[in-house]
Amino acid sequence: MSLVENLVYEYESFKLEIPIWKILDQGITVLSGDSGVGKTTIFRILIGLEKCSRLKWTFDGIDLAKLSVPEKKLGVVFQSLELFPHMTARQNILFAAEARKVSEERYEKKLKHWSETLQMKKFLDQKAGTLSGGEKQRVALVRAMISEPRMLLLDEAFSSLDEKLRQESREALKVLLKEEKIPALLITHDRQDIEALADKVSVLKEGRIVEE
Amino acid sequence: MIFGFFVALGFFCIKKKWLRATLEILALLPNFLPTLFTLVAIFNFVDPFPSGTFGIVIVHIFIYFGLVAVLLANQIESRLGGLVEQAWVDGISRFQFYTKVFFPLMKKDLLGVFLFVLVMCFSSFSVPLVAGGGRGTTLEVLIYEKMRLSTDWGAAVFLSFIQTLIVFAISLLAYRGRGQIADRAVSFQWLRSRAGLLLLICLLSAFVLGYAQGIVDGFLQMSFFYELRFALFKQFFGTIALGLLTGLLTFVLLFCVVWAQPEAWFQNFLRSYFAPSTALTGFAFLMIGPNEGVWPWLKIPIVIVLLSLTSLFRMSWESSIQALHSQRMMGQVLGASRWQIFRQIEFPQLIGRASFLAGLAALWASGDFAISRILAHKDLSLAMMTETLLSSYRISQASILSFFVFLVGVSLFLFFIGAGRVLSRKLSL
Numbered sequence: 071m072s073l074v075e076n077l078v079y080e081y082e083s084f085k086l087e088i089p090i091w092k093i094l095d096q097g098i099t100v101l102s103g104d105s106g107v108g109k110t111t112i113f114r115i116l117i118g119l120e121k122c123s124r125l126k127w128t129f130d131g132i133d134l135a136k137l138s139v140p141e142k143k144l145g146v147v148f149q150s151l152e153l154f155p156h157m158t159a160r161q162n163i164l165f166a167a168e169a170r171k172v173s174e175e176r177y178e179k180k181l182k183h184w185s186e187t188l189q190m191k192k193f194l195d196q197k198a199g200t201l202s203g204g205e206k207q208r209v210a211l212v213r214a215m216i217s218e219p220r221m222l223l224l225d226e227a228f229s230s231l232d233e234k235l236r237q238e239s240r241e242a243l244k245v246l247l248k249e250e251k252i253p254a255l256l257i258t259h260d261r262q263d264i265e266a267l268a269d270k271v272s273v274l275k276e277g278r279i280v281e282e
Numbered sequence: 283m284i285f286g287f288f289v290a291l292g293f294f295c296i297k298k299k300w301l302r303a304t305l306e307i308l309a310l311l312p313n314f315l316p317t318l319f320t321l322v323a324i325f326n327f328v329d330p331f332p333s334g335t336f337g338i339v340i341v342h343i344f345i346y347f348g349l350v351a352v353l354l355a356n357q358i359e360s361r362l363g364g365l366v367e368q369a370w371v372d373g374i375s376r377f378q379f380y381t382k383v384f385f386p387l388m389k390k391d392l393l394g395v396f397l398f399v400l401v402m403c404f405s406s407f408s409v410p411l412v413a414g415g416g417r418g419t420t421l422e423v424l425i426y427e428k429m430r431l432s433t434d435w436g437a438a439v440f441l442s443f444i445q446t447l448i449v450f451a452i453s454l455l456a457y458r459g460r461g462q463i464a465d466r467a468v469s470f471q472w473l474r475s476r477a478g479l480l481l482l483i484c485l486l487s488a489f490v491l492g493y494a495q496g497i498v499d500g501f502l503q504m505s506f507f508y509e510l511r512f513a514l515f516k517q518f519f520g521t522i523a524l525g526l527l528t529g530l531l532t533f534v535l536l537f538c539v540v541w542a543q544p545e546a547w548f549q550n551f552l553r554s555y556f557a558p559s560t561a562l563t564g565f566a567f568l569m570i571g572p573n574e575g576v577w578p579w580l581k582i583p584i585v586i587v588l589l590s591l592t593s594l595f596r597m598s599w600e601s602s603i604q605a606l607h608s609q610r611m612m613g614q615v616l617g618a619s620r621w622q623i624f625r626q627i628e629f630p631q632l633i634g635r636a637s638f639l640a641g642l643a644a645l646w647a648s649g650d651f652a653i654s655r656i657l658a659h660k661d662l663s664l665a666m667m668t669e670t671l672l673s674s675y676r677i678s679q680a681s682i683l684s685f686f687v688f689l690v691g692v693s694l695f696l697f698f699i700g701a702g703r704v705l706s707r708k709l710s711l
Binding site: 117119139140143144146148150152154155156157165166168169170213214217 | 608609611612613614615616617618619622626627630631
């Protein structure tokens, strides 16, 4: 288990108060809740994009909250995917590999394997801006996973896709996580995501985790 | 403001997007091109030219009407949006619309644009220098005269301080004057004004015809330049050197801004920083180090860049950097170093815009005579020579010479854009 403690955040009338929250260190933990309850804020706090001074996040004996954003070594897929539009799919993935200093041999091996598994070969050398929603989704997933992160965090990562592509993306995520044995935290309000992927569900309501 | 307002309504007459964009660019030309061209065009068109305050006002109207029109047209579209259609459908009279809807909703924007133009005209230096007829008609020219003629630095610094205070106060008001942005844009047929379109055509025609007339007259007197051919040759290369140096320096500084951008204090500084007095900055650089040999060639580009950087930043550099915010954040989350983010994300995507702005700075530098006049004891560029001719009322000769300045400036502008494209392509390979 990884343990999140003292997640307290206030912004005008909005307040988050989570004294303790357990995230699985294997499988997928889903954080669910209605729109506007603060799921994305929690996501951003955990990544380190929002400040939360008293936060403690223990993972494998390390307090991740004390580390800077890059040092946390998390794989992240935002709702908007945030692919670099001027780069090809391959360059996007290479960027992440270079950032985490993944060896060339390892990068090539992983890319070859995943591009076959996720059927990415035909669009690897296309500019990210020209890819379809499903293709972008797969590139974002591989980019997040290429550096073997401690944990994968996904914020409503399938919400912009149609149902068929969502199903494909869920399958792709399952395959990647199973192979890499990396835990994931998925933020979603989609019941089908929960049914298909969740090993544990935490429900956020009025700034608190009310159900686990 | 009045001319700009009517021209803005004139823009709504045009349905074709390309035609509207073309007319907007044409209307903006007097503002974007160096002041020299507007001065030459108006000196040709308004003959005899009423030197003094009235003359300065005329030149400023020509320089700013297009900018005001484009700003107002965009603000009307973004702020009023569906309200125009609603009022039209409801059968409200135009008078009622303007008094009950338009002015109450647009007053902050109108005030903002008004104060912006006021600041620009208030701190204008090159226009009063030529159109003022040799009298200290603005604070800026008075500062120049205090230093140039009576070397009274104390009075000059005091006047400059007063000017900076006034400009800062007006700018603060202009900043507060911004209204709310609506999220829908619709048909503005109801607000269109054919008279506004006609006004735009008349003003642009005056600008173009005045300039063309000067060039034709100048061609008939080409023999005048024969005895100046060696000086012309030298100043042609001088213009290119000043333009190139200014463009390169701008390019480097723009990327320095990108590098420092994540720092909030630096962003706020650039947003709120207003260029100090042109004359004072020029003279301050005159006092630093020697002023012979290559020094004026280095000092002029530095001063031009210092004075124009904040305009370039606000013009489009700030928004271009902001647009990459999420990508920068993603790079950071992926563990990329500051250098990797700069090299692979920011630089390749900003190079096009940077080379455009560097080209613009080079174009401005090629047409500069005011700063050069302070820092150089003799004519170094074609623009300085043009101003000398203009001041001695040799309008035709000044016109033809300014046309060469235009050609050099546009060539420099295209050079920077082309260089940016080549670099961009090489980086994407």
